Amino acid sequence: MxxxxxxxxxxxxxxxxxxxxxxxxxxxxxxxxxxxxxxxPLMEYVRQLWGRRHFILAFSQAKLTAQYSQAKLGQLWQVATPLLNAAVYYFIFGVLLKASRGMSHATYIPFLVIGVFVFTFTQSSVMAGVRAISGNLGLVRALHFPRASLPISFALQQLQQLLFSMIVVFVVTIGFGSYPGLSWLLIVPALVLQFLFNTGLALFLARMGARTPDLAQLMPFVLRTWMYVSGVMFSISGILAGRPEWFIRLMQANPAAVYMDLIRFALIDDYGRSHLPPHVWALAVFWAVAVFAGGFVYFWKAEERYGRG
Structure with a gap:
């Protein structure tokens, strides 16, 4: 009773x-x-995530394999898509609009290819993050696991895709006269920091997308705008020459521009320090740590609400 x-x-x-x-x-x-x-609790949540690390890696690899499974060219589209985008941007911005001002032909093409591939890494991580929860509700509702596993695994999937694509970036860079040197090692910390930044963004947007699925329809417009102001197709310092110095530095502090420019600086011989903002590595670390930590905590705070309602 x-x-x-x-x-x-x-x-x-x-x-x-x-x-x-x-x-x-x-x-x-x-x-x-x-x-x-x-x-x-937060630290217990981190421990649970670490315990699921094998699932996170296997899930990301399975998603990567399945991504182009219906296409005849399969995984080659990982490289072909950004290369085709780079060709279109070269015709529009390099040939028609002369956005390569201040750079030789041999510098501008690897500059553009690196920009497209590196920005695509962030763009794809964001789009996958938006749908990480809302697009996997069956899995979320059926199984008990830390929900952060999903956006993290999607960001890891995009990192693996970029690493595969970097072979083409290396070929293009070497083909236009920039040969491997010690500076090429700088791409390792640059990509690690960009991965942390992308993962933080994916976590932020996974929570937002879980509550507002229509966000996935809005994000392509936001990302396209972000791409145009990030210097993917042009050098920010070159295109803004004559503008106030503070404005140029503000545009260069854009995290997408920071990570692209670090990898361009590492790989392209003629892309010197003059193209980089002051304290560029400090900016890269700040964006990575702040966005990852903020995104992780923001996502964790709604852990019990995912898959409900």
């Missing part, structure tokens, strides 16, 4: 040894029970 307690709670009936006189909440606390799907 059950009876109402003096504080309005419901006491569970039974013998004293079984918890007679305790409310349901008190009885659950006594025996270590918790609400299904409750959000764990």
């Amino acid at each position: 059950s009876e109402t307690t003096h504080d309005g709670g419901v006491a569970l009936g039974g013998s004293p040894s079984s918890g007679e006189g305790l409310t349901a909440a008190e009885l659950a606390a006594k025996y270590g029970l918790s609400v299904s799907g409750a959000r764990p």
